[in-house]
Amino acid sequence: MPDADALITAAVAAVRGTDVRDAERKLDRLVVGSAPVRAGDDGGRGATGDAAGPAAVDAALLRRLVAAVHRLWPRGWQPADVARIVARRLGARPGRLVVDALAADRAAQPGPVPRWWDDQLTDLDARVRWDDDAGWLGGWATREGTDRIAALRDAVEVLALLAGLPPVAVLRPPPGGGAATVTGPHGPSDSRVLDRVRALLAKAESTTFPAEAEAFTGKAQELIARHSLERALVESAAAHPDQPGGVRISTDAPYAGAKALLVQEVAAANRCESVWSDDLGFATVLGFPADLEAVELLHTSLLVQATAAMLRGRRERRGGGRRTRAYDEAFLHAFASRIGERLRAATESADRQAAQDAGADRLLPVLAARSGAVRERMDTLFPGVTRTRLTVRDAEGWQSGTSAADRASLAGSAPPSRPLPGRR
Secondary structure (H helix, E strand, O other): OOOHHHHHHHHHHHHHOOOHHHHHHHHHHHHHHOOOOOOOOOOOOOOOOOOOOHHHHHHHHHHHHHHHHHHHHHHOOOHHHHHHHHHHHHOHHHHHHHHHHHHHHHHOOOOOOOHHHHHHHHHOOOOOOOOOHHHHHHHHHHHHOOOHHHHHHHHHHHHHHHHOOOOOOOOOOOOOOOOOOOOOOOOHHHHHHHHHHHHHHHHHHHOOOHHHHHHHHHHHHHHHHHHHHHHHHHHHOOOOOOOOEEEEEEOOOOOHHHHHHHHHHHHHHOOOEEEEEHHHOEEEEEEOHHHHHHHHHHHHHHHHHHHHHHHHHHHHOOOOOOOOHHHHHHHHHHHHHHHHHHHHHHHHHHHHHHHHHHOHHHHHHHHHHHHHHHHHHHHHHOOOOEEEEEEOOOHHHHHHHHHHHOOOOOOOOOOOEEEEEEEO
């Protein structure tokens, strides 16, 4: 009987190939080869010999999964990215399986890791839940309420996917990859401002009155903009000022293009750049740390608000609440465009006030230098960026989305399509 590594290697290679029947045969061999060894069937080697068995296969699979995710870190991937892409392409259950591999990889790290790394693992609930690697897969299958055959297939498919992932932009040095160049807003002042922003956004999400939601969101953006300007002036005189960094925000289906547009609008209002990678299901936002945190907070809240407004729009539309993809997409595109106008207006208002308070001759060079640094970062990481145009096909959806985002007396109009920076 081949050993565990040989069976896994053959199964992964077959799954990555184009011969479906061969993949099934190799997976079946792995299933059969990892069956418990019965007394007298081991050829005299004993259960601890080189032949495959459940314990050997479980340990080998976990070892291979940990090695596979670890190889991705220098290639720009982060734990949250890996969990997202596996769930996106293979499903929720394989997505949870790779989280176990992320937990095992973290446990194997020889030293401390950046705080943001552990924060991502905490958000994923990545914990070592097993005492022995040899029983890892069986325990995972039990927790998932599935059988060993399905678990083996999930593990092999995850390995095959991880082996084929392309490199992405390195936004932050991974553990062991050198000192991080980006710091986050951790001071007391930052915390107070962000707490106020979160409270305003929570009110915007909970109200059933669109005008109130717009007002709360607008106030949150004003606070964010003022805080960003204050931080920019402080950082301009610091011995070791912040440098531009980046975050990735999910833009999964449905309506990935509309979600990417929302990310772009929020990013632009907060002096950030956004690049959409449709094939990978995320937008990369580049900017200074405080601005990036603001983008994440606002985008999360606005996506909730946009979805709620879309559902209300369905109920209000002619003919009742029948759902059509064209209507929903047009609604979300219009909502994102109009919200972007409001956010940019709030930022411009804060800029004018800050210029009066601090002096335009002091503020404007600082903002220009920061914008230039973000653009340079984008050109370095995404030299081949192109534009993707989003097209609206439902006039009623566009009008309803514009109206939903315009309840707070926003002025102006938006075009029926908007180019997005992205990679095909």
